[in-house]
Amino acid sequence: MKKFTRGFGYAFKGLWYAAKTQLNFRVHLICTIIALVLGYILDISVTEWLWIFICIGLVLLTELLNTALELLCDVISPEYNEKIGHVKDISAGAVLVTAITSLVIGAVIFLPKLLLLIHHAA
Numbered sequence: 001m002k003k004f005t006r007g008f009g010y011a012f013k014g015l016w017y018a019a020k021t022q023l024n025f026r027v028h029l030i031c032t033i034i035a036l037v038l039g040y041i042l043d044i045s046v047t048e049w050l051w052i053f054i055c056i057g058l059v060l061l062t063e064l065l066n067t068a069l070e071l072l073c074d075v076i077s078p079e080y081n082e083k084i085g086h087v088k089d090i091s092a093g094a095v096l097v098t099a100i101t102s103l104v105i106g107a108v109i110f111l112p113k114l115l116l117l118i119h120h121a122a
């Protein structure tokens, strides 16, 4: 049991490290808060909440894996290496893909409700 809780400690240490050192991770956390607040205010459905949580999980997951891969690359090859450059670029590309996908899903869910709200307020 102690080993199990220690594992959680290491995981939170990793999350804290990413939040402390990675601006992108902090930006994604802010976007997460905005999505949660919008979801609450706009009273989205259970299915829409599921999509939002999947997006949040995927973006944070890819950002964490990208951070870990970047660190590993820096240890393996601190000097310039073309292939390491590609690894880092591909890893950053993975984050971009999930971020754009999440943005589109967020827009599909929130935009019609926001427009309706603005229309009613006007």
Ligand SMILES: Nc1ncnc2c1ncn2[C@@H]1O[C@H](COP(=O)(O)OP(=O)(O)OP(=O)(O)O)[C@@H](O)[C@H]1O
Pocket: 070, 077, 078, 079, 080, 081, 082, 083, 084, 085, 086, 088, 089, 092
């Ligand atoms: N060792 C390397 N060899 C070749 N190209 C590299 C190397 N390190 C970085 N690069 C190139 O520079 C880009 C940015 O690298 P990196 O993400 O490490 O820098 P950064 O954005 O300053 O990182 P950090 O997230 O630590 O601020 C990479 O995507 C890659 O194209």
